[in-house]
Amino acid sequence: MKSLPLHACTPSISSAIINRSYSMLHFTALVALFYYRLSSILLSKPKPSLPYLLVFASEMLLSIIWLFDQAFTWRPVSRTTFPERLPEDEELPGIDVFICTADHKKEPPLEVMNTVLSAMALDYPSDKLSVYLSDDGGSSVTLLGMREAWLFARSWLPFCRRFGLKTRCPGVYFSSLEDNSDGPLHSLEYEEEKEKIKGKYELFKERVNKAGENIGSEEATSSKDHSPVIEVMDDEPKDDAGIKQAKMPLLVYVSREKRPSHSHHFKAGALNVLLRVSGITTNSPYILVLDCDMYCNDPTSARQAMCFHLDPKISPSLAFIQFPQKFRNINKNDIYDGQLRKVFVIRWQGMDGIQGPMLSGTGFYMKREALYGNLSQKDVLHLKQSFGHSNEFIMSVHKIYQYGAIKNTESSGKLQQEAQFLASCTYEKNTLWGEQMGFLYHSVVEDYFTGFILHCKGKTSVFCNPSKPAFLGSSTTNLNDLLVQGTRWNFGLFEVTLSKFCPFIYGLSRMPLLQTMCYGYLALQPLYFLPLWCLATLPQLCLLNGIPIYPQVSSSWFMVFSFIFLASLLKHLEEVLSTGASIQTLLNEQRIWMMKSVTAYTYGSLDAILKCFGMREASFLPTNKVADDEQVALYQMGKLNFQSSTMILTPIITLIILNMVSFIGGVARMFIARSWDDTFGQVFLSLYILMVNYPVIEGMLLRKDKGRVPTPVTLLSLIITIFLLSLGHMTLNW
Numbered sequence: 001m002k003s004l005p006l007h008a009c010t011p012s013i014s015s016a017i018i019n020r021s022y023s024m025l026h027f028t029a030l031v032a033l034f035y036y037r038l039s040s041i042l043l044s045k046p047k048p049s050l051p052y053l054l055v056f057a058s059e060m061l062l063s064i065i066w067l068f069d070q071a072f073t074w075r076p077v078s079r080t081t082f083p084e085r086l087p088e089d090e091e092l093p094g095i096d097v098f099i100c101t102a103d104h105k106k107e108p109p110l111e112v113m114n115t116v117l118s119a120m121a122l123d124y125p126s127d128k129l130s131v132y133l134s135d136d137g138g139s140s141v142t143l144l145g146m147r148e149a150w151l152f153a154r155s156w157l158p159f160c161r162r163f164g165l166k167t168r169c170p171g172v173y174f175s176s177l178e179d180n181s182d183g184p185l186h187s188l189e190y191e192e193e194k195e196k197i198k199g200k201y202e203l204f205k206e207r208v209n210k211a212g213e214n215i216g217s218e219e220a221t222s223s224k225d226h227s228p229v230i231e232v233m234d235d236e237p238k239d240d241a242g243i244k245q246a247k248m249p250l251l252v253y254v255s256r257e258k259r260p261s262h263s264h265h266f267k268a269g270a271l272n273v274l275l276r277v278s279g280i281t282t283n284s285p286y287i288l289v290l291d292c293d294m295y296c297n298d299p300t301s302a303r304q305a306m307c308f309h310l311d312p313k314i315s316p317s318l319a320f321i322q323f324p325q326k327f328r329n330i331n332k333n334d335i336y337d338g339q340l341r342k343v344f345v346i347r348w349q350g351m352d353g354i355q356g357p358m359l360s361g362t363g364f365y366m367k368r369e370a371l372y373g374n375l376s377q378k379d380v381l382h383l384k385q386s387f388g389h390s391n392e393f394i395m396s397v398h399k400i401y402q403y404g405a406i407k408n409t410e411s412s413g414k415l416q417q418e419a420q421f422l423a424s425c426t427y428e429k430n431t432l433w434g435e436q437m438g439f440l441y442h443s444v445v446e447d448y449f450t451g452f453i454l455h456c457k458g459k460t461s462v463f464c465n466p467s468k469p470a471f472l473g474s475s476t477t478n479l480n481d482l483l484v485q486g487t488r489w490n491f492g493l494f495e496v497t498l499s500k501f502c503p504f505i506y507g508l509s510r511m512p513l514l515q516t517m518c519y520g521y522l523a524l525q526p527l528y529f530l531p532l533w534c535l536a537t538l539p540q541l542c543l544l545n546g547i548p549i550y551p552q553v554s555s556s557w558f559m560v561f562s563f564i565f566l567a568s569l570l571k572h573l574e575e576v577l578s579t580g581a582s583i584q585t586l587l588n589e590q591r592i593w594m595m596k597s598v599t600a601y602t603y604g605s606l607d608a609i610l611k612c613f614g615m616r617e618a619s620f621l622p623t624n625k626v627a628d629d630e631q632v633a634l635y636q637m638g639k640l641n642f643q644s645s646t647m648i649l650t651p652i653i654t655l656i657i658l659n660m661v662s663f664i665g666g667v668a669r670m671f672i673a674r675s676w677d678d679t680f681g682q683v684f685l686s687l688y689i690l691m692v693n694y695p696v697i698e699g700m701l702l703r704k705d706k707g708r709v710p711t712p713v714t715l716l717s718l719i720i721t722i723f724l725l726s727l728g729h730m731t732l733n734w
Contacts, residue, residue, distance in 0.1 A: 004085050006307040011353065012076040015578075019073035022571050029567070030063050032560045036551070051538040051732070055549055058531035065524050071517035072346060075353030079464060083303035086310065089125040093310075094284030095302055095365070097122075097129070098274045100267055101292035102136040109145040110208045111474075112292040114171040116149050119290065120249045121160045121168035123299035130250035130282040133292075134270040138226035138255040144211040146253045150233040152204040153248060159197050160299075163190055169295040170201050172328070172472075224264075228257040228423035230277060230416060250282060254423060262425040265434055268446035272438040275371065276388075276422040279396035280415065285369065291362040294325070294473035301470035305365035308462045319370035319459035320451075322348065322356075323363040323466075327475035333584060333638040335695075336482050337592040338475030345579045347518070348463045355515040356461030358522075359451025363471040370459055371438050371450075372397060386432045392418045442501060445492030452496070452503065452519055456510040477635040480644035482592075483600045490526040490596075490604030491611075497523040498612050526605040532597035536655045536689060540662030541728030543682040546669070550681030561681065591692050598651045634707045641707040642699050646716065653709060653717035656696050658724060659686040 037056045041048055086092065097119040101107050112133070119131045135142045152170075160168045167173045233251040256273040258264050265272075271289065278284070286309060288302065298304075305321040308314065324344035334341075348357035375383070375397060383394050392415075421427065428434065434441030443449040451461070464470070476482045500506060503519035511519070539549045551557040576586045610616035634641045642649060666683035670676040676683075690697065700709040 004082070006082055006085050006311050008080045008082075010078050010080070012078060012349075015076050016074065018574070019070070019076070022567065023070045023073070026564065026567050026571075027067070029560055029564045030066075032557075033059065033564060034063075036557045036560065049542075049547060049732070051542050051547065052549060054534055055538055058534040061527060062531045065521065065528065068517045068521035068524060071354075071514040071521070072350035074350065074514055076346075076350045077353040078349065079352070079462065081304045081307040081464065081466070083300055083307055086303055086306055089128075092125060092128055092306060093286055094128045094130070094282060095122075095124060095286045095288055096274075096278045096282055096284040096368075097131040097288045097290065098134065098271060098278075099131065099290045099292055100134045100136070100270050100274075101142060102267075102270075104137055104139040104141045104212065107292050109139075109141050109212055110171070110205060112142065113145045113149040113204075113208060114169050115290060115292055115295045116146070116251070117153055117156060118169035118296040119288070120153050120251065121157050121165075121299060122296055122302050124302040126157075126247045126249050128284070129302075130252065130278065130284060132252045132254055132274050132278055134274050135253065135255045136258070136264075136270050138229065138258065141212045143229065143231065143253055143255070145208045146231070146233070146251065148204055148207050148211075150251050152200060153251070155197055155200050157248060159193060163193070166299070167297070168299050169297070171205075172295065172297075174198055174201055224258055224260055226255065226258055228420045229253070229255040230419040230423060232281070232412070232416075252277070252281065254419075256423040257420075257425040259425050264425065265441045266444060266446070268434060268439040268441050268450070271446075272428070272433055273423045275368070275438050276390070276393055276427075277419045279368075280390070280392040280418055280422065283368075283396045283399055285367065287366045287368055289362060289364055289366065290471065291473060294362045294471045296470070297326075297328075297472040298466065298468045298470045301466075302365070304464055304466060304470070308464070309365065309367065314460065314462075317458060317460045318367065319356075319454045319461055320359060320364045320366040321462050321464050322358075322360055323464050323470040324348065325360060325363055326469040326472055328472040329474050329477060331636055331638070333588065335588055335635070335638055335640060336476060336479065337589050338477070338482075341579060341581060341585065342575070342589065344465070346575055349465065351515070351518050352463035354512055354518070355455055357463040358519070359447040359454070359461070361447040362473070370454055373436055373457075385430075386437055388422075388427050388431045388433070390418060390422055390427075393422060442499065443492040443495045445489055445496075448493065448522065449496055449501070452501070452507065455515060455519075456507055458510075478631050478641040478643070479595075480641075480648060483596065483644070483648050486596050486600030487603045487607070490601050491607045492604075493522055494526040494605050494608035495611060497526075498608055526601045526608070528593075528597040529601040529605060532594060533602070535685070536594075536598070537658060537724065539682045539685055540658055541724070541732065543662050543666045543669070543679055543686070544725065545729060545732040546673075546675070547732060548678040548682070552677045553680045554677055558681070587692055591695070594689070594692065595652055598655060599648055602651070603647075630706060634705070639703070639705075639707060640695050640699055642709045642713075643707055646710075646713055649709065649713045650717055650720070652693075652696060653700060653713055654720045654724075656690070656693055656700065657714075657717055657721045659689045660697070661721065661725065662686045663690060 037059070041053070041056070099112070099115055099119065101112050104112075116131055116133055120129070122129060133142070133146060156170055159165070165173065167176060231253040233253070234248075254274060254277050256264075256270060264270075275287075278287075286305070288305075290296075301323065308318060308321050311318075325340065326344075327338055330338045344360075348360075351357045373386075380394060383397060387393060387397060431437070439446050440450045440453060455461070476485060496502065503516055503523045507516045507519055542549050550561055572589075573583070573586055576583070576589075607616055631641055631643075663683060663686040666679055666686060670679060670683060696709070699707070700714055703709075
């Protein structure tokens with residue numbers, strides 16, 4: 001008898017038709033634009049000025065990036081899972097959950113422990129589930145928090161299972177106003193048990209916070225210089241009467257050895273240590289990777305992922321299931337584009353119709369075997385050259401599909417010693433870890449690069465976007481963190497672009513063309529800074545000096561430029577409205593894109609170029625998850641927080657002031673010299689930039705709160721603007 005499918009894949013035909021029609025029309029208009037520009041360059045006398053040529057080069061680069069972006073929209077699909085059709089619990093494979101934290105001051109231990117507890121409480125057989133926490137800071141606060149979480153889990157997990165809780169992150173559950181149970185919600189038994197567990201949670205919370213207060217100022221262990229610490233929490237849980245309770249998932253604390261003289265490879269290095277330690281402990285064939293603030297919001301996510309991994313039709317080539325990143329602290333306005341709507345709703349859904357979405361750092365179920373490569377023709381000697389000299393780990397490589405095959409509670413001392421060896425900072429020396437095995441080290445965006453190499457090897461991935469978010473995390477809610485984080489991401493992306501692994505060279509012969517174009521888009525994304533800087537300065541300076549850049553309004557060629565602008569805007573609006581967002585979202589996304597282009601993309605690209613010449617080293621700073629009350633208040637009011645570094649703010653404010661001067665001067669020129677036919681395009685460009693960035697103008701001129709643009713930054717930007725105006729006047733009138 002033929003078994004029922006575990007999942008269904010449905011092509012979004014209407015979206016594909018709209019997307020392809022738009023792409024063809026827009027492409028036709030771009031061809032017309034290039035014809036106009038080239039004709040002007042080759043045939044006009046006198047020859048066009050240097051600003052004209054630079055604007056044309058910017059339009060060409062924007063068009064190339066746009067062309068690669070269209071690959072995401074060519075074949076979007078949606079997927080549905082049927083977890084009820086999975087095999088019995090006894091037949092399900094094991095899952096190891098990897099959670100990474102790096103700094104207990106920026107990533108509060110209580111929040112981390114809530115993520116740990118939500119992972120332990122997944123709706124999955126306890127004896128098939130193990131949770132590993134990597135503490136790269138080597139903090140005793142985090143270790144104490146883990147011990148307290150283990151004790152609280154003895155009460156929390158049975159409560160979740162008994163009453164079928166939908167929300168299994170205790171911090172969220174006890175702060176929620178809604179009932180989150182599938183069971184008898186208002187039964188006396190449930191209410192009594194809830195109050196009892198709530199009391200235990202308050203005690204747990206108090207102990208974790210107290211540990212942080214007591215040890216935080218006395219922490220002797222350096223986050224960059226400490227020995228490995230491995231602690232396995234797997235004792236038999238008993239109730240107050242000494243009676244054995246239900247089986248608990250294994251919980252393991254891992255703090256790898258770190259020394260200043262050894263490279264630790266950031267998050268990728270931490271994940272590879274977890275791969276090895278878990279390999280000799282539980283060795284589950286599947287791995288769930290989570291950031292420390294990304295708690296499990298839907299306990300059924302593991303079963304949803306298994307609907308794909310256990311499908312014999314796609315499983316042989318399937319490497320990972322990627323769930324979208326969604327955030328619980330995003331307000332309605334989402335002024336910082338924290339939800340990354342275009343990435344997780346439009347682009348990843350589009351890639352799912354090709355070879356699968358990119359690896360996205362957190363919220364993915366990875367097949368362990370995919371990270372080990374092809375082992376079929378390797379003997380023990382070759383395995384040791386690849387994976388290192390741990391006999392226990394080499395054994396585990398051959399037993400990926402035998403969950404718990406080497407889990408041995410009787411030899412815990414030997415296991416502890418071997419785990420510390422695997423977590424030492426010298427273990428990877430002269431091996432292929434980070435080069436061909438595990439999570440790869442070539443870039444600080446280890447997720448993007450590892451996923452890229454897996455796709456180049458012919459592996460596939462799946463995007464699973466259920467109606468209830470599988471995971472919820474904390475997004476940045478201030479401008480400084482957003483742009484610093486964006487700088488790091490774009491540094492990593494451009495780092496890959498400048499290497500031998502550039503998608504246009506390395507990927508073209510190894511992946512489908514559309515998949516290569518998708519990776520190519522992200523490879524070129526940092527270069528947005530070139531056309532954005534150009535189009536935010538040159539047309540404006542030319543306008544003030546009476547030099548037209550765009551065709552006259554009365555010319556038929558002006559319609560080509562108008563069509564390209566309006567078509568792009570309307571397509572963006574269609575995407576926004578089709579995903580349930582508002583017009584305000586469109587403005588927010590365009591504003592943040594402009595801000596990132598002139599800051600994060602600029603600094604990230606320059607850093608990558610400097611690293612290419614050996615003038616800069618890669619660095620990684622965890623995003624701050626601690627938000628003060630004032631910052632939260634500004635965010636909830638929908639006001640941008642300009643409490644940022646001068647280096648971040650100055651480019652933004654300088655360009656706004658320049659466009660204000662350009663707009664006022666352009667309007668004056670239109671009325672005085674009656675040159676509106678020649679200069680309307682440039683005046684409108686300045687007006688559009690100012691309209692989209694009105695909150696920046698407000699923060700600079702109208703606001704009085706602490707989140708306003710600092711006066712010294714405004715004055716510095718004004719000085720730079722005057723310099724640019726003087727330079728433009730001298731150059732353009734020379």
